[in-house]
Amino acid sequence: MTHESQFAGLALAQPLLRAIAEAEYTEPTPIQAKAIPHVLAGSDLLAAAQTGTGKTAAFVLPILHRLAQNESPTRPGRPRCLIVTPTRELAAQVEEAVRTYGRHVNIKAMVMFGGVGIQPQIAQLRKRVDILVATPGRLLDHAGQRTVDLSGIEVLVLDEADRMLDMGFLPDIKRVLALLPKSRQTLLFSATFSNEIRALAQGLLKNPAMVDVAPRNAPIELVHQSVHLCAKDQKRDLLSHLIRKNDWGQVLVFTKTKHGANRLAEKLERDGIRAAAIHGNKSQSARTRALADFKAGTIPVLVATDIAARGLDIEELPQVVNFELPNVPEDYVHRIGRTGRAGSTGAALSLVDQEEIGLLRAIERLIKMPIQRVPVDGFRAAQRVAR
DSSP states (O other): OOHHHHHHTTTOOHHHHHHHHHTTOOSOOHHHHHHHHHHHTTOOEEEEOOTTSSHHHHHHHHHHHHHHHSOOOOOTTOOSEEEEOSSHHHHHHHHHHHHHHTTTSOOOEEEEOSSSOSHHHHHHTTSOOSEEEEOHHHHHHHHHTTOSOOTTOSEEEETTHHHHHHTTOHHHHHHHHHTSOSSSEEEEEESSOOHHHHHHHHHHOSSOEEEEOOOSOOOGGGEEEEEEEOOGGGHHHHHHHHHHHHTOSSEEEEOSSHHHHHHHHHHHHHTTOOEEEEOTTSOHHHHHHHHHHHHHTSSOEEEEOHHHHTTOOOTTBOEEEESSOOSSHHHHHHHHTTBSGGGOOEEEEEEEOGGGHHHHHHHHHHHTSOOEEOOBTTBOOOTTOOO
């Protein structure tokens, strides 16, 4: 089979197939195969897909195809497509994808986000821009200064919409939506379909196609799962004890809240264990540094919230610890799927207190198997946990 043949079945224009072949992609991922035909057909789309599934190309390729097929005269600073992302690094990645796949078509892209000077962006907006990739805050700054005109938007993409809601961007998104034409194609991508996402989709999408791809997680059979039942106030001491006793060199620890992640990392540091916390409130540079130190092995413990961990790509992570169980059982599967990848086995350990027994049972129902309870010497399970 040629490079192009598998993508050619998706009816993309020849210049795009050429760029795909040059990037050495041979076959579409499941999200690409499912989403691209809907986007080409012009329908609205609600897609569940996590980072790492190839979702960016799933909307970038068909959008490039559609804009290149019907070139319309554009005024400077009046884009035809708007892609909104929660973070700077995602915005930069998406714009890079647009350049990579669009190198043989006459489409101009631009990225804008906060934290850098606004003047170079204003200068760029004085030229032609077809596809604008932006974070919500800086986009609204430009809209307020009238340096960008959103009246010509034909396609809107909300990427990682669940993260945007988690980061408190809903009011900003609503203000952006008010500036867009009513008749447009809207694509919403989210890793999870929470009630909030469903509500947003309902108000935003017209008769959307629905696409759901299984997350790129390890099969659960490859992950050795166990539970330590313990009192809530013993969890931090127990975790320190386990890290030392097992000599864990690389362990990802999940907490429910940003505040909890900070407190736990500080406690471990006080116990003489190098640890860093990553979450939405941390600056991008702090997150990047913490992840680099963790991958390099200089910091053995990374404490993260579910949202912060979503974009982490750590190959062959040996150990995951649920310091607190997630409220949504599916999130447990996402968390432990970060270990045991690439065919290697991994271990996932959950510290469960009295109040979390109900969550534990919900997880066991979802994965259709009981998780082994393992006692630890010197740490008692909280009372009344007998089943």
